[in-house]
Amino acid sequence: MSTSPTLPSSHPTSPILPNSTLAGSALARVLGGADMPCAGLAPMAGITDMPTRLLASECGAAFCVTEMISAKGYVCAPENREAIRELVQRHPDEGPLAAQLFGHEPGYMAEAVRRIQDEGFSWIDINMGCPAPKIAGNGDGSALMDDPVLAGRMVAAAVKASRGPVTVKIRSGRDENHINCAEIARICQEEGAAAVTVHARTRRQQYSGHSDWNMIRLVKESLSIPVIGNGDVASGQDALKMVEETGCDMVMCARAARGNPWLFAQIRAAFMGLPYTPPDAAARMEAMLRHARMLCGLRGEKRGMRQMRKQAIWYVQGLRGASQARIRLQDLDTLSQLTDIAGEIAGTKNE
Numbered sequence: 001m002s003t004s005p006t007l008p009s010s011h012p013t014s015p016i017l018p019n020s021t022l023a024g025s026a027l028a029r030v031l032g033g034a035d036m037p038c039a040g041l042a043p044m045a046g047i048t049d050m051p052t053r054l055l056a057s058e059c060g061a062a063f064c065v066t067e068m069i070s071a072k073g074y075v076c077a078p079e080n081r082e083a084i085r086e087l088v089q090r091h092p093d094e095g096p097l098a099a100q101l102f103g104h105e106p107g108y109m110a111e112a113v114r115r116i117q118d119e120g121f122s123w124i125d126i127n128m129g130c131p132a133p134k135i136a137g138n139g140d141g142s143a144l145m146d147d148p149v150l151a152g153r154m155v156a157a158a159v160k161a162s163r164g165p166v167t168v169k170i171r172s173g174r175d176e177n178h179i180n181c182a183e184i185a186r187i188c189q190e191e192g193a194a195a196v197t198v199h200a201r202t203r204r205q206q207y208s209g210h211s212d213w214n215m216i217r218l219v220k221e222s223l224s225i226p227v228i229g230n231g232d233v234a235s236g237q238d239a240l241k242m243v244e245e246t247g248c249d250m251v252m253c254a255r256a257a258r259g260n261p262w263l264f265a266q267i268r269a270a271f272m273g274l275p276y277t278p279p280d281a282a283a284r285m286e287a288m289l290r291h292a293r294m295l296c297g298l299r300g301e302k303r304g305m306r307q308m309r310k311q312a313i314w315y316v317q318g319l320r321g322a323s324q325a326r327i328r329l330q331d332l333d334t335l336s337q338l339t340d341i342a343g344e345i346a347g348t349k350n351e
């Protein structure tokens with residue numbers, strides 16, 4: 001059985017995007033002429049490895065973004081070369097892929113952009129959203145939103161150094177009393193960004209609570225470049241609702257896509273008004289094993305299966321036998337153990 005659903009090949013012009021600025025934009029050109037809303041896989045550090053992205057792309061993700069890569073680390077740290085090589089590794093069959101860089105020094109950002117673009121990425125994305133103390137505490141990620149002048153210089157440096165589009169991923173602001181997404185987004189646009197992604201949570205919220213999609217609408221109304229909406233899209237209906245409520249040009253999904261690359265097929269179907277049939281347990285287990293085999297090929301079985309532990313828990317989520325499997329998956333060491341678990345689960349019905 002194939003992992004990938006049969007995807008509709010034609011893109012009818014969507015009636016739900018009256019104010020879209022996607023058609024004809026720099027981003028649409030690297031996406032191969034996107035003229036209707038579509039969904040991409042958001043960056044997730046430690047999660048969006050190459051197999052995750054390949055499966056998402058096969059299931060209909062219009063684009064993927066690498067997990068964040070330190071601009072300074074990429075330029076300066078030869079001893080980390082192996083780790084960095086893994087971050088920029090891509091599969092020849094992956095679709096459009098952006099490299100996400102973080103940092104707070106325009107010089108390192110420019111140099112990283114100059115070098116990383118030779119790896120064949122479709123565009124460069126700048127991280128202005130990460131709330132993690134070790135990132136934001138160092139002036140990187142979401143901390144850039146507290147310094148609009150520096151944020152603008154970072155974008156300008158990347159745009160000047162890049163041969164292709166540069167996008168920026170921001171949050172709503174620092175907290176509910178410091179909402180400045182529209183101001184930062186306008187600066188990004190003025191400095192040459194090709195699109196802005198808005199994760200509609202504040203830095204203080206981290207990943208908790210709900211995202212406030214009004215922030216995405218606010219940014220969309222403030223810009224003439226495309227806006228990508230992000231936060232709490234877990235189904236085709238959510239994606240449709242986000243586009244309808246905010247006018248955003250594309251959506252980006254993170255947590256709901258873990259162990260669930262079919263989310264992108266579901267979203268495509270929703271945008272096109274087509275029915276969607278979710279994969280059965282056997283198809284989900286087959287995808288999980290493909291993911292595991294690819295990871296073993298990339299990292300060796302020992303490291304690959306360790307990295308597969310959390311991924312496998314997401315793939316079995318909601319299936320009959322998942323709770324017993326979860327216990328065994330925590331100590332997963334070999335591909336044959338995973339194959340046994342997959343066989344047991346695939347032989348049962350969805351809950």
Ligand SMILES: Cc1cc2nc3c(=O)[nH]c(=O)nc-3n(C[C@H](O)[C@H](O)[C@H](O)COP(=O)(O)O)c2cc1C
Nearest residue numbers: 042043044045067068169199231232233253254255
């Ligand atoms: C474990 C994890 C790692 C993440 N890593 C990154 C990252 O490297 N770069 C980034 O811009 N956002 C990162 N994010 C944020 C997501 O891209 C996304 O903005 C956020 O999860 C909201 O989307 P969602 O509601 O669809 O999950 C991460 C999120 C999670 C949960």
